[in-house]
Amino acid sequence: MKNAGKVLLLITSSHSDYCRLVCEYILGKDFEELFDIIITNALKPGFFSCVPHQRPFRTLVNDVEESEGLPSLDKPGWYSQGNWPHLHELLKTMTGKPEPKVAYFGDSMRSDVFPATVFGKWETVMVVEEMEGDGVPKSDAAVSNEAQVEPQEKRGKFEGQGMKSPSAGSNQWGSYFVDMRRMEGDEEEHQKLTWCCHCIHTYSTMAIPSVEHIADLPLDYKFPRFSPDKPSTTGYYPRPPDSLLKRSEHL
Incomplete structure (x- = not known):
């Protein structure tokens, strides 16, 4: 999608360390290359409803938030917390469109x-x-993935015992x-x-x-x-x- 000129962003209320752990397992060690913008600890739904001074974006150093908030969001990257208005302004700059x-x-x-x-x-x-x-x-991909799961002896003890999905x-x-x-x-x-x-x-x-x-x-x-x-x-x-x-x- 990035090759097609689309801007990809990930917004999660999880903290950066947990986000990295899950994404590396699901998407691979290079998952950051898939996204232009990653926002962790977004504290949704407040991310969308709060004004910038209530919840500014913060940079991260070794998964620790900087104490001082950013006055604006000027470039793509990995950020913490934040708000929709500042993200909207960055998307306008990145796409060149007044209403992306x-x-x-x-x-x-x-x-x-x-x-x-x-x-x-x-x-x-x-x-x-x-x-x-x-x-x-289910999708064909999901069915295919289920067919490639671990051997029966390695599955959880409750699997295959009548428990509902x-x-x-x-x-x-x-x-x-x-x-x-x-x-x-x-x-x-x-x-x-x-x-x-x-x-x-x-x-x-x-x-x-x-x-x-x-x-x-x-x-x-x-x-x-x-x-x-x-x-x-x-x-x-x-x-x-x-x-x-x-x-x-x-x-």
Whole structure:
């Protein structure tokens, strides 16, 4: 993506040492070369809502924050804490555009999607692993990775003993996306969008079960997006959850 002229940034509320540990394991020792800007200890959602003097950017020396905050963000690099206005100014300089467009991926409505949409005016992609527990198939890459895992004798003692995956549906609570309600005096159950599903449609541009689902698509691929003028099944990639498809059949 950098070769295509895109600016890549990583924003995490984790501290720099933990971020480095995880990223080196997942992306490799040279993971820093993948990003133009890395921001750790971002303290989201405050990163998006606070003004610069409340939470300035700070440089790091051996994973320790400098005590004095930066008056502005002048160049790419690895920083700690910070705020959206100063980042926005740097992105304007780097892209040469007065209003640079940002596609931001996150798995938290509270810390990622809501503040980035409302305060940053960014396009947001909500990563919703519960989609895989509601009929959406795993990506080919995920299936391939699972086939290359460690031998059975090296796996955790609970694996393969009937434990549910994190994305599996709940027998007690039902679908993450659709709730069944019986109105007072009415024997028939009615399907309603859950609060979580309503927030996804309202504050995110689109939803995916994992980044692996879109990793091999071309950069100019056009995705469906959520809109109040479109059906509630529009905006999910690669397809909507089963519960939403069934609900749409009864509308």
